[in-house]
Amino acid sequence: MSTVHSTTYSLLRHRGMTTIFGNPGSNELPFLRNFPDDFRYILGLHEGVVVGMADGYALASGKPVLVNLHAAAGTGNAMGALTNAWYSHSPLVLTAGQQARPLIGVEAMLANVDATQLPKPLVKWSYEPACPEDVPRALSQAIHMASLPARGPVYVSIPYDDWGHDVDADAELLVERDVQSAGTPSSSQLEWFKEHLAQAKNPAIVLGPEVDASRANQLAVALAERLSMPAWVAPSASRCPFPTRHPCFRGVLPAAISGISAKLEGHDLVLVIGAPVFRYHQNAPGRYLPEGTQLLHLTGDVQEAARSPMGDTLVGDLHATLQALLPLLEQSDRQLPEALPLPEPVPEAPGRLAPETVFDSLNALAPEDTIYVKESTSTVTAFWERVEMRHPGSYYFPASGGLGFGLPAAIGVKLAEPDRPVVAVIGDGSANYAISALWSAVQYKLPIIFIILKNDTYGALEWFSRMLNVDDAPGLTIPGMDFCALANGYGLEAVLAESREAFEKALTEGLASDKPLLIEVPTTTIEP
Numbered sequence: 001m002s003t004v005h006s007t008t009y010s011l012l013r014h015r016g017m018t019t020i021f022g023n024p025g026s027n028e029l030p031f032l033r034n035f036p037d038d039f040r041y042i043l044g045l046h047e048g049v050v051v052g053m054a055d056g057y058a059l060a061s062g063k064p065v066l067v068n069l070h071a072a073a074g075t076g077n078a079m080g081a082l083t084n085a086w087y088s089h090s091p092l093v094l095t096a097g098q099q100a101r102p103l104i105g106v107e108a109m110l111a112n113v114d115a116t117q118l119p120k121p122l123v124k125w126s127y128e129p130a131c132p133e134d135v136p137r138a139l140s141q142a143i144h145m146a147s148l149p150a151r152g153p154v155y156v157s158i159p160y161d162d163w164g165h166d167v168d169a170d171a172e173l174l175v176e177r178d179v180q181s182a183g184t185p186s187s188s189q190l191e192w193f194k195e196h197l198a199q200a201k202n203p204a205i206v207l208g209p210e211v212d213a214s215r216a217n218q219l220a221v222a223l224a225e226r227l228s229m230p231a232w233v234a235p236s237a238s239r240c241p242f243p244t245r246h247p248c249f250r251g252v253l254p255a256a257i258s259g260i261s262a263k264l265e266g267h268d269l270v271l272v273i274g275a276p277v278f279r280y281h282q283n284a285p286g287r288y289l290p291e292g293t294q295l296l297h298l299t300g301d302v303q304e305a306a307r308s309p310m311g312d313t314l315v316g317d318l319h320a321t322l323q324a325l326l327p328l329l330e331q332s333d334r335q336l337p338e339a340l341p342l343p344e345p346v347p348e349a350p351g352r353l354a355p356e357t358v359f360d361s362l363n364a365l366a367p368e369d370t371i372y373v374k375e376s377t378s379t380v381t382a383f384w385e386r387v388e389m390r391h392p393g394s395y396y397f398p399a400s401g402g403l404g405f406g407l408p409a410a411i412g413v414k415l416a417e418p419d420r421p422v423v424a425v426i427g428d429g430s431a432n433y434a435i436s437a438l439w440s441a442v443q444y445k446l447p448i449i450f451i452i453l454k455n456d457t458y459g460a461l462e463w464f465s466r467m468l469n470v471d472d473a474p475g476l477t478i479p480g481m482d483f484c485a486l487a488n489g490y491g492l493e494a495v496l497a498e499s500r501e502a503f504e505k506a507l508t509e510g511l512a513s514d515k516p517l518l519i520e521v522p523t524t525t526i527e528p
């Protein structure tokens with residue numbers, strides 16, 4: 001007779017969800033009983049690490065991922081990481097062990113009271129099955145909800161006395177189920193888009209993370225070249241949707257209303273693809289767009305479409321839409337934009353390395369298919385200017401700015417992309433939100449290079465303080481940390497690199513190694 005437990009594992013196996021990220025408690029043990037040999041359990045020592053790893057894995061693989069958390073406390077610890085997964089549209093299926101059904105009402109220890117409310121609003125759907133027999137169907141619904149557009153995390157709370165229950169033969173019907181979505185626009189919708197683009201005298205294109213997530217990068221390049229458009233990356237970039245040395249590439253737009261308007265001055269049409277309009281950050285009021293500029297928007301996310309403050313939006317499958325649109329567009333006779341000039345090296349001076357120097361060395365030594373997981377907030381602009389990224393899936397940054405993403409996400413990315421080099425570039429502040437991820441990198445023998453940029457400060461906040469005229473905020477300096485000692489404490493090899501030569505030597509050795517390595521680099525501070 002099939003049980004809730006056996007049917008669940010058959011369902012997960014059929015969906016290819018055999019890598020489970022988790023941190024167990026007693027509520028989760030009956031689910032983990034007889035753990036199948038063809039599954040792998042990736043342990044994180046804190047649920048922020050668990051969800052960060054799962055997020056990186058989902059973003060890099062593009063597949064739904066099962067996460068197993070411990071009741072309410074584990075779900076609460078995961079909420080910071082869930083803010084990123086929500087905004088990066090990560091198809092995470094979060095499960096949390098619930099107390100046994102007879103003990104939930106009396107709020108026995110480990111009862112997850114009002115479980116379905118806890119993860120909201122950072123999940124598409126949350127559910128606790130009304131009876132054990134409904135658990136496999138609920139998990140099937142969760143997998144399809146997480147995977148269907150717009151993709152995103154879901155949550156299922158499962159009482160631990162459900163796993164041993166028998167289920168009837170029809171539960172097997174769930175295992176084979178497949179649910180797909182279409183999304184190609186109609187010919188009239190494509191014609192409407194084409195007309196706007198064909199009439200534009202000086203269009204620009206703005207590309208968001210969904211272009212990279214749907215592997216539409218080369219279609220975006222073809223579109224920019226077809227219409228000779230400058231290509232900007234949408235603000236607060238969490239992925240890299242366009243090759244950064246391409247002649248059309250213009251960098252990342254500032255995350256400010258007035259700043260974006262200034263950059264788009266002179267363009268009569270702005271085509272935004274695969275990004276919300278827009279992910280502003282600093283509050284810098286101004287006109288949303290320059291006078292006379294129109295905005296066209298293509299997204300797979302109905303919520304992004306509905307909440308945009310301007311422009312006309314088409315909701316559809318990005319890849320299918322661009323593929324259908326391109327053949328309708330004539331080659332523009334406008335001059336292709338000139339490539340941006342390469343930035344000059346920063347003159348070397350005694351003392352700490354400039355982050356720009358670290359990035360120039362990284363760009364010179366890292367293989368061209370390296371994947372970067374970035375979480376040093378004050379060095380984002382310098383990184384995009386100096387480190388070339390040309391392939392899809394080459395860059396990940398916390399999509400809601402929730403720190404504690406970088407270290408664990410690098411682990412998830414490496415598990416999903418074992419054949420590509422993975423380099424994490426993490427600020428000394430950010431590193432502390434999920435430092436125990438270093439233990440998981442060692443345990444699973446993942447040859448990731450963790451570069452810690454140590455400027456002894458929350459650099460980005462120092463910049464924000466000046467911008468907000470707050471000149472006396474406490475808690476912005478973080479001196480006195482020894483990341484090599486912290487790394488060694490988790491069993492990780494580490495090197496302190498206080499010169500460009502030392503950094504380049506450590507990086508070269510790390511890239512050739514089959515083990516993880518942490519490189520601690522004392523640096524100067526930088527304007528974001």
Ligand SMILES: Cc1ncc(Cn2c(C)c(CCOP(=O)(O)OP(=O)(O)O)sc2=O)c(N)n1
Nearest residue numbers: 376377378401402403427428429430458459460
């Ligand atoms: C979970 C969490 N806590 C606090 C912050 C606030 N915060 C903090 C604390 C930043 C400083 C990060 O410092 P860092 O050392 O990682 O990088 P830089 O020095 O390059 O800015 S940037 C920022 O928005 C956050 N984004 N997320």
Ligand SMILES: [Ca+2]
Nearest residue numbers: 427428429457
């Ligand atoms: Ca810092």
